Amino acid sequence: IKNIAVLTSGGDAPGMNAAIRAVVRAGIYHGLNVFGVKRGYDGLVKGDIVPMDAKSVANIIQRGGTILKTARSEEFKTYEGRKQAYENIKRFGIDALVVIGGDGTFTGASKFIEEFDVPIIGLPGTIDNDLAGTDFTIGYDTAINTVVDAVDKIRDTAESHDRLFVIEVMGRDSGLIAIRSGISTGAEAVLIPELEVDYNAIMKRLDQTRKNKSSRIIIVAEGDDEGGLVVADKIKENFPHYDVRVSILGHIQRGGKPTCMDRVLASRLGVAAVEGLLAGRKGEMAGLICGDVQFTPFGKAIKHIDKINTNLTRIVEILSL
Numbered sequence: 001i002k003n004i005a006v007l008t009s010g011g012d013a014p015g016m017n018a019a020i021r022a023v024v025r026a027g028i029y030h031g032l033n034v035f036g037v038k039r040g041y042d043g044l045v046k047g048d049i050v051p052m053d054a055k056s057v058a059n060i061i062q063r064g065g066t067i068l069k070t071a072r073s074e075e076f077k078t079y080e081g082r083k084q085a086y087e088n089i090k091r092f093g094i095d096a097l098v099v100i101g102g103d104g105t106f107t108g109a110s111k112f113i114e115e116f117d118v119p120i121i122g123l124p125g126t127i128d129n130d131l132a133g134t135d136f137t138i139g140y141d142t143a144i145n146t147v148v149d150a151v152d153k154i155r156d157t158a159e160s161h162d163r164l165f166v167i168e169v170m171g172r173d174s175g176l177i178a179i180r181s182g183i184s185t186g187a188e189a190v191l192i193p194e195l196e197v198d199y200n201a202i203m204k205r206l207d208q209t210r211k212n213k214s215s216r217i218i219i220v221a222e223g224d225d226e227g228g229l230v231v232a233d234k235i236k237e238n239f240p241h242y243d244v245r246v247s248i249l250g251h252i253q254r255g256g257k258p259t260c261m262d263r264v265l266a267s268r269l270g271v272a273a274v275e276g277l278l279a280g281r282k283g284e285m286a287g288l289i290c291g292d293v294q295f296t297p298f299g300k301a302i303k304h305i306d307k308i309n310t311n312l313t314r315i316v317e318i319l320s321l
């Protein structure tokens with residue numbers, strides 16, 4: 001392997017820049033030429049590929065988003081599109097790829113390897129933390145800290161006005177953003193797609209806490225069957241005396257400076273991806289499990305596993321008395 005390329009794909013996540021920097025610098029450290037592909041697989045299909053050097057990734061470790069930009073490419077989902085992508089990487093002399101993204105990105109990478117035998121290593125870049133093969137994904141820590149910061153602020157107004165706030169957070173069909181931010185903001189309830197919503201239990205808990213609390217926070221994961229607005233309507237129906245407000249945090253959760261933990265994770269995994277390729281690895285995602293870098297085949301990394309630990313859901317219940 002002499003020439004490698006790096007791309008970011010799917011939804012952006014804080015720490016992607018730190019990962020790009022790590023791939024570029026580790027590649028150079030090991031004597032490789034490194035290219036950057038613009039807008040994920042779209043840039044691969046269109047040949048939007050630029051050489052990167054150590055300086056091109058200077059001063060980006062602290063920046064959110066991705067300097068390479070990201071996109072969703074419909075063309076790459078077709079064989080013709082992937083063939084075009086293969087022709088482009090051959091044209092640039094690229095021998096291997098590092099792709100930073102989520103499950104869709106790894107599904108596309110698997111097909112590309114199968115059809116054209118290009119070595120690819122993936123890095124988990126998504127705020128949702130919904131991949132197997134890593135305890136945490138790049139961007140998750142930053143996103144939950146953003147949520148915690150926002151919920152703390154909402155708690156101030158909820159407390160001052162004796163209000164109940166239903167706060168919808170991101171995570172698609174994963175409740176991992178909801179559960180950890182719920183625990184750390186002292187939410188009275190957390191509704192996640194992995195668990196059936198037990199309204200009776202929630203109402204009971206709200207009832208029990210009514211006397212000694214003036215504010216209440218209910219965190220709802222966006223992938224929950226019932227989004228924040230529906231949950232708020234149900235609460236209004238059952239507790240008409242509550243002053244209920246809804247806040248949908250939205251895209252602020254995807255932006256911002258990556259936390260120290262995300263920068264370190266991205267840096268470690270970026271180096272691991274390059275060294276994995278040099279060691280002959282392909283079709284695997286580099287992740288961190290119990291503090292150690294481990295490689296997991298794409299097929300296993302994208303298999304939706306239930307990373308919600310029931311110990312976490314119990315904590316909410318025990319501590320929201």
Ligand code: ATP
Nearest residue numbers: 010011041072073076077101102103104105108126
């Ligand atoms: P996030 O978790 O942030 O959404 P993701 O990687 O899952 O990230 P997707 O938009 O699902 O994001 O996938 C990124 C890109 O991967 C798609 O735009 C597409 O080009 C490619 N891709 C996804 N699924 C497939 C597939 N079945 N076959 C080929 N390519 C795919």
